[in-house]
Amino acid sequence: MLVRTSPPTGRARKHDALTYLADLIASGEIRRYAAVHASPPCQHGCALTVGTNASQGWGRAHVDLVAPVRALLDRTGLPYVIEQPNGRAVIRKDLTLCGEMFGLGVIRHRNFELGGWTAVQPAHVPHRGRVRGYRHGRFYDGPYAAAYGNGGGKPSVPELQTAMGITWTDVREELTEAIPPAYTEFIGRACLATLADQILALGAVA
Secondary structure, eight states: OEEESSOOOSOOOOOOHHHHHHHHHHHTGGGGEEEEEEOOOOTTTBHHHHSHHHHTTOSOOOOOOHHHHHHHHHHHTSOEEEEEESBSOOOOOSEEEOGGGGTOSOOOOEEEEEESOOOOOOOOOOOOSOBSEEETTEEEOOSBOOOSOSOSSOOOHHHHHHHHTOOSOOOHHHHHHOOOHHHHHHHHHHHHHHHHHHHHHHHHHO
């Protein structure tokens, strides 16, 4: 996601992210933006593909795009965010967010590497119980929805929407891959505050 310094055109663009970002840098068009938020595919290093599932031979090979994405983001010279779930993805954990911090019905820990700016880490709120669903043939009740997969007593689509705070899709696969909007709003506000402070500082120096 690119944050514009001028009003948006209202047009959505669908491109290969690496190619598009490289083209923006090469053309100088990147200067029209103030910040970049990137969520490279996480399957290469996430817990679900490097743990039990991998040992059982499930899944498939996945490409690690974190390093090439970071290299391009560094070239932009802009403040940026790289998001990844818990697992083996090689990113700095400058910020870790949890659904309980925002009163959501999911835990969904996510780590964020912040390039060119910093944010205050919110205190981690103790979890109120378990993630609801089956584990090794036994059902556990709890206040949190399991926002992944299909079986094992997983929540319905409406339950997932409520738990994640998402109303823009009713597609299960999209809901299970998504980041709660509350996370993005928190990071966006923190980044905007940082940018505002930097602009004020530049004005004071000038």
